[in-house]
Amino acid sequence: MGSSSSSMDHIPDAQQLMQETGFSAAHLLRLHERFEVLDKDQRGELRPHDFGAVPELALNPIRDRIIGAFFSPGQETVNFASFVRTLAHFRPSDTNRTRDGAQPDPANSSTRKLKFAFRLYDQDRDGKISRAELLEVLREMLGMQVTEEQETEEQVTEEQLQSIAERAIQEADLDLDDAISFDEFRKSLEKVNIDHKMSIRFLK
Incomplete structure (x- = not known):
């Protein structure tokens, strides 16, 4: 216990981060180790290219969007606290956790997870997923799945992608404005296990 607390001394605002994110002291220490490995220049902050060393992201087809989610618009670096707060979205939801109604939803709540996922699509931050944004994600x-060696007649065509996007918009767009709002996005994913879909094994 003593060695754990002493190790926590070099993590700024450790107690506040644990309370805010739900990560345990052991998790926070492990994340700090991962952060330091990524922070090769020992600047105490990460830039987008530093995330290239994360094997869990290397094969993710939308890794650039996920990495971008760690950074606010115009922000070029992220410190450890911001790093942890973003990763908290990927923690399993605390189904038995009770909270004061005055407190905001924790980052790992289903609503916050869905908002995080929504932003991965809504790149222009206008509160809607347009057909073009949906198509961009599909592409x-x-x-990532189709390499040059796999370019056969089985490859999905642009026309098929357009059809997939069209169908997705039609199914989710309840107010018929030709885009998907957050509420429509949430409703369309009601039966999806968001905890299973949003997981990054940073703690392994």
Whole structure:
């Protein structure tokens, strides 16, 4: 216990971070180790290219979007606290956790997870997922799955992608404005296990 607390001394605002994110002291220490490994220049902050060393992201087709989610618009670096707060979205939801109604939802709540996922699509931050934004994500996802060696008649065509995007918009767009709002996005994913979909094994 003593060695754990002494190790926590070099983590700024450790207690506040644990309370805010739900990570345990052991988790926070492990994340700090991962952060220091990524922070090769020992600056105490990460830049987008530093995330290239994360094997869990290397094969993710939308890794650039996930990495971008760690950074606010115009922000070029992220410190440890921001790093941990973003990763908290990928923690399993605390289904038995009770909270004061005055407190905001924790980052790992289903609502916050969905908002985080929504922002990965809504790149222009206008509160809607447009057809173009949906198509862009589909292209990125398929671009990683189809290598040059796999370019056969089985490859998904642009026309098929357009059809997939069209169907997704039609199914989710309840107010018929040709885009998907957050509420429509949330409703369309009601039966999806968001905890399972949003997981990054940073703690391994």
